[in-house]
Amino acid sequence: MENNNYNKENVVLFSEKYNEHYKSITLGINESFLKFVIPSFDYLKKITQVRNNITNNTEQIYIKKLNILDDCFGYGFNTIATIYYTKLNYPNTKISIFSFEKEKEVVTKIKEIKQDLFFFCEKTKYFEDIFPNVTKNIREKTFRETIEIIENLNFHETKNNNNNFYYHEKNKINIKIFIEDLNNINKKIKFKKFDFIYHDPFSIKNNPDAWSENLFKKIQKTTKKNTIITSYSSNSIFRNILRNLKYKIINIDAQGRRKPSTLALKIKIFDKKLKITDKN
Numbered sequence: 001m002e003n004n005n006y007n008k009e010n011v012v013l014f015s016e017k018y019n020e021h022y023k024s025i026t027l028g029i030n031e032s033f034l035k036f037v038i039p040s041f042d043y044l045k046k047i048t049q050v051r052n053n054i055t056n057n058t059e060q061i062y063i064k065k066l067n068i069l070d071d072c073f074g075y076g077f078n079t080i081a082t083i084y085y086t087k088l089n090y091p092n093t094k095i096s097i098f099s100f101e102k103e104k105e106v107v108t109k110i111k112e113i114k115q116d117l118f119f120f121c122e123k124t125k126y127f128e129d130i131f132p133n134v135t136k137n138i139r140e141k142t143f144r145e146t147i148e149i150i151e152n153l154n155f156h157e158t159k160n161n162n163n164n165f166y167y168h169e170k171n172k173i174n175i176k177i178f179i180e181d182l183n184n185i186n187k188k189i190k191f192k193k194f195d196f197i198y199h200d201p202f203s204i205k206n207n208p209d210a211w212s213e214n215l216f217k218k219i220q221k222t223t224k225k226n227t228i229i230t231s232y233s234s235n236s237i238f239r240n241i242l243r244n245l246k247y248k249i250i251n252i253d254a255q256g257r258r259k260p261s262t263l264a265l266k267i268k269i270f271d272k273k274l275k276i277t278d279k280n
């Protein structure tokens with residue numbers, strides 16, 4: 001990562017290389033919750049309820065294990081939000097998060113911005129709205145524990161740098177972040193099939209290598225029947241690539257932005273009950 005401007009108020013970094021902020025400057029980490037983590041869990045819950053004929057949609061579901069691809073790690077907000085959300089809502093679920101990041105130094109950036117991130121979360125109404133039934137103490141304790149994991153990732157380094165990664169393996173949480181181009185995904189991930197895929201590069205204009213049809217064909221090899229793909233983007237080129245791969249597109253609330261974000265699902269047999277129609 002080159003010299004970045006750091007917006008303390010919103011805890012968002014600006015990349016001069018890509019000429020873009022790492023996250024929405026108004027939403028900060030709430031973008032991770034509202035556009036990636038919560039929609040993915042909500043749709044997993046809907047699919048599970050339909051499959052098991054559960055009509056009471058307030059009923060909690062049991063999730064034994066989740067494999068997640070957070071495909072462009074940045075400074076880890078999507079991973080942080082996932083661990084945090086899982087600890088609070090699905091404490092018995094085991095999660096394995098795999099990620100890619102080209103810039104090794106970005107991954108540890110959380111150490112520098114942690115205090116501001118705490119402050120940001122405390123003062124935003126969003127954060128309280130997202131976790132209304134949890135006491136402030138529990139919210140803060142969980143957040144602290146979650147960030148500690150990202151802060152203390154181990155680094156595995158090889159002499160020729162061809163297999164460098166950060167990792168964490170403890171209790172129910174496994175994380176592996178390859179310092180590698182996402183386009184090499186099939187070299188690094190051979191047998192894993194993901195339940196959730198968060199697609200979170202910079203925009204298609206500034207980061208085109210992360211939005212090609214070729215890349216999505218590679219990512220597709222790591223999916224299964226019910227994989228849920230989310231992205232902040234509603235770009236039509238991106239959505240059409242997914243449609244060509246037989247996904248249906250669902251709009252996710254724009255959260256004050258001009259355009260909705262995207263959730264993509266492949267399932268066919270549940271379409272009617274889930275009331276999914278791709279008219280976007």
Ligand SMILES: C[S@@+](CC[C@H](N)C(=O)[O-])C[C@H]1O[C@@H](n2cnc3c(N)ncnc32)[C@H](O)[C@@H]1O
Pocket residue numbers: 021022023071072073074075076077078100101102103106180181182183200201202207209210
């Ligand atoms: C928009 S930022 C990610 C925001 C991130 N989710 C966060 O919480 O900070 C995009 C990140 O993807 C990385 N990136 C862009 N293209 C990539 C590629 N082809 N392979 C791996 N990483 C890439 C950039 O270095 C940057 O850190």
